[in-house]
Structures are given as C-alpha cells and as structure tokens.
Amino acid sequence: MAQGLRAAIDFLLYEWLQAQTLCSRARYADHTRETFDAVLDTCERIARDKYAPFNRLVDTEEPRFDGERVILPAATHEAWKAYAASGMLSAAQDYAVGGMQLPYTVEAAGNAFFAAASVSIGAGMLTVGNANLLMAHGTEAQQRAFALPEFAGRFSGTMCLSEPQAGSSLSDIATRAVPDGEGYEADPLGPRYRLRGNKMWISAGEHELTENIVHLVLAKIPGPDGRLPPGVKGISLFIVPKKLVTPDGQLCGQRNDVALAGLNHKCGWRGTTNTLLNFGEGRYPVSAPGLGAGLDGQGAGAIGYRVGEPGQGLRYMFHMMNEARIGVGMAATMLGMAGYLASLDYARTRLQGRPLGPHGKDPAQPPVRIIEHADVKRMLLAQKAYCEGALALELYCARLVDEQRTGEAATADDARLLLEVLTPIAKSWPSEWCLEANSLAIQVHGGYGYTRDFPVEQYWRDNRLNMIHEGTHGIQALDLLGRKVLMEDGRGTRLLGERIAATAERARAVPALAAHAEALAAAWDAVLAATRAAWADGDPVAALANAVPYMQAFGHTVLAWIWLDVALAAAARDGAAHAGRLQACRYFFHYELPKIEAWLRVVRTRDRTCADMAEEAF
Incomplete structure (x- = not known):
C-alpha cells in the first residue's frame, strides 16, 4: 500500500x-x-x-x-x-x-x-487546529500558556461546540459563562469566567496521552437579566483547560472542573475517545488564591479564559472548524485510498471465475485473477477516480493556504476566497464518494469483504463518520449554496470559473482531452445556470430545498476540473502510472460527470417533492 x-x-x-x-x-x-x-x-x-x-x-x-x-x-x-x-x-x-x-x-x-x-x-488535527486558532485570535499570554505547549506535544486540544439537546444547532447551546468575581478581567491569561454546561461528541475529550487537554468551548454570557442571548451572535469562545496552568504554561497542580460524563461508542474511529463532558458540575471544585469564589461561592464552575471579544466566539471558532473540515476531507480521502489499495492487492491475487470467450466460459480452463474481469476493473477504476481525485483536491486546497500566507497581496486574497468556496467541497465530496470507494472495496473482496479477516470493512466504518462530524452533509450544502457561492457578490465563484476555463482551454489543445474540456465547460455552465435559477426570486426556502443535490453536482464538476488538470500533467509523461491517471480521468468524465444533470434539474426547477412531503404521509 x-x-x-x-x-x-x-x-x-x-x-x-x-x-x-x-x-x-x-x-x-x-x-x-x-x-x-x-x-x-x-x-x-x-x-x-x-x-x-x-x-x-x-x-x-x-x-x-x-x-x-x-x-x-x-x-x-x-x-x-x-x-x-x-x-x-x-x-x-x-x-x-x-x-x-x-x-x-x-x-x-x-x-x-x-x-x-x-x-x-x-x-494532531484537533491539537494543531486548536493552537492555530489561538495563534490567530488569542493574546500573547494565551499563546504562550496554551498554544506553544500544544505545538510541543505536551498539551493536546479539542473543540467543544455541540450539546446533547442542540446538536449542530449552535444558536441553541445552553452552556453559560459568568465573570469570575470582581477583577475577572485582570487575569494574565485573559478575562476569567466560570462555565457550566455539557458538550457532546467531543473527540479526544479525555485521555492521558498528554499532560493537559485544552478545550476550546463555545458558551453564552448571560445578560443583565440573567437570560442567555438568542442566536449565534451571543456566542463567545473560552479556553477551558483540563488542568489549570501558570502563565508560562506549567501545570499548577489543580484540576479544573471538567468531568467526563461518558464515552460514546462509535461504529468507527473507535481508537479515538469520543466524550460527553460536563463543565462546572462541581465534581472538581476550583477555589484558590487569586481566583473568584465561583458561581456558588464555593468554587463551582469550570475556569475559562475568554478569547477575543464577547459575542465573537463563532467567528473565531470558524478558524478551527474550516481547518478541521479540510482535515476531515483528507481523512476520508485516505480511508478511501487505503481501501482501494487493499482491494487492488486482493484483486491481483484472488483466483476466481473464468474469462468470457466467444462461446461462453470454458470450465476446463484454470480460474483467473479477478482483476481480469471487466466489472472488477470498473470497481477498481471508480475507487481510483474517487480517491486520487480527492487527494488532488485536498492538496490543491493546502496549496491555497500557502498562497494566502506567502503570495502577493492580490494572489493571496484570491486564494482566500477560492478556499472559502472549495472548503464545503473539500469536506463533503471525499466524505461521500471515498465512502463509496470503501463500499466498492468490500464488494471487490466479495464475502471476505464483510468479515473482520480483512481490513476493508473497518475502513468503511471509519469513513462513515466523516459525512457527519465537523458539519454534516446538509450543513455543508447550505453553506455552499446559501453563502459561499454568493459571498462578495459571487467573486469566489467567478475565480473558480476562471480556473476551470483556463484548464479547459489548455486541454482543448490535447486531442485525447479535448472532448473532456468541452464536457467540463458545459458542466460549469450548467452549475451556474442552476445557481441563478435557484436564487431567481431570492427566496431562500425555495433556493435551498435541494442544496444537497446542488452540492453533489458542484462537487462532481470541481472534481472533473481537478482530474482534467491532473491529466494535463500526466499526458506530458510516459509510464503505466500516468496512463492510469489518464484512464481515471476518462472514467470520471464518462461515468461520473453525466450524473450532474439529474442533480441540477431539481435545483433548476426548485423541485419541492421533498419539501412538500407531509409528515403523516411517511
């Protein structure tokens, strides 16, 4: 492999x-x-x-x-x-x-x-993302006490968003944070609060791999009347360490009031702890010189240090969430790739069946390796097209990050906006289609595929989580059609269109790729037409009713562009590996890209079949 x-x-x-x-x-x-x-x-x-x-x-x-x-x-x-x-x-x-x-x-x-x-x-996906957020939005003291120990591997990090009763609806979170007594703003690690609430599905929320765990927690600060502010604009962000630290990032010997309420048992990613955490339940009361008395005067409430300004927590958290979404996309990609390479090895050694000749199969002939069967080749080629295409997309997005950091001002700004548009695709497309690759890997193995004697069933289970965590498929679709393709007057969409057009123009000069170039141009025109039709009257209910089919079509078009651009690099080189990339590109244009018409039709017509389904009719 x-x-x-x-x-x-x-x-x-x-x-x-x-x-x-x-x-x-x-x-x-x-x-x-x-x-x-x-x-x-x-x-x-x-x-x-x-x-x-x-x-x-x-x-x-x-x-x-x-x-x-x-x-x-x-x-x-x-x-x-x-x-x-x-x-x-x-x-x-x-x-x-x-x-x-x-x-x-x-x-x-x-x-x-x-x-x-x-x-x-x-x-280190969550730890690095946690530290990167603090480097972007935390104070120097917060960076020194929390981010630098994370980069050194002494501390690890989490992101604590979801709650049992709210799920992905962050406007409904109920975790509250109140100032920790008089002088709470003078703490060297930032304005100090006491937090109470529960956070669910927190990956790596409790373990002993590191000296400390740095939780980044979304919570609301009550108003003067004691009520929590409605909506997401009232959300603030807090650093809540498992163990309290000194300003130079050393443990000070006291555990914070963060308690494990239970472990979630998942179908996949079983090696990573997934937790329900209680903040401020009183199991580990925190009361010490220099700290406030807590919510009940006896040290109750988890100590948290506010990051940035009140009410800006979700904006800050998106720094980590967007990074995590690309990380999830890469994880989905590599699970697909692992399954593909495992099934390829299996298909090259498994003897079963006989070739189909002009007069049918000859039972007197010895069995052949299953990779010689056309349908097995179809399944392997689909996996290759999905997984290598997704890997190219993830690395392209990573390159955009480098352009943001080091490119000329105009180039860097273009990269920023292009990455905004591509992030929902970088997360969602591999999560759906590399999962399909894992399903095909099981199919290639036949009956052995669904046994635990072979690794492909585990790859599928591990990958099934990726369409849900760090923003479900539906959330990514709403983000794409409801915000990303429209933001800054559609400039990001135009930037993507320019890159697609440039690739198509180069491919028209290569005879083997010219037809693909025309198909790509037509597909992008169809996506733009569907986008305009969806928003024709500005009604978000009608526009977003078929956001997921829109995202599927958009994603397939992006992957067709990626594959055509990769094929241009492969076409200039000799060798079996490059020929395989050209064939995978051909597969994607012949077998996958035509699917977008059905998806875009329901978007274009603002079809309400699903939206109008009465609950009792189910």
Missing part, C-alpha cells in the same frame, strides 16, 4: 502542484525538495511502524473508563509520542515558536500517511 500511496503523493506534490517552487519564497527559503522528501520519509516510516500495525487493535480495544481515567492501548501512547517527536505538530509554524516553517502543502501531504495507516489512532 505504502508504495502506491507515496507515488501518488509525489506526483501530485511535485509534478502537478510544483510544490518545490515554493522554496523560492522567503518563508521557505531554507527548504529544498530534499527537505520536503525527508519530512515525507519520516511520516511514512512512523505511520508504517507505529500506526498501521495497530489499526485493528485500536478498533477492537476501545477506550474504557475505569472510574478515574480513560485507558487507551499502549500502542496509542507510543504512536502519539512518535508523532509529537517528529515535529509535525508545529511543521508549518514559525521558527520563533519552534516550528519547521514548512509549506502547509507539505504538512498536509505528510499527515496523509497517518490517516491512511490508522485514522482511529489519530495524529
């Missing part, structure tokens, strides 16, 4: 995205392709040695709570130590904070190996 994955990453990184050219920029001037390769080599080795051998173990030996602590397999502890020691937690950070100052594109490519080896053991 590793050889095929590394070859795909190397091609996309160097031959397609030309990541080595980033070394000409001041931020990356100390690097060369050799240093990039060394990072990839390290990640590949750790993933191979510390992650892959234990993927089944962490699936069967789930986290358990003994009443005092959450117990994880020793392999998980060893994997975390190796990952933290690799420096990948701070790979893209400045030298000044201990980072390697690598392009984010290279960091994303390196992390792909861990997701393929064992997404369930996990790497």
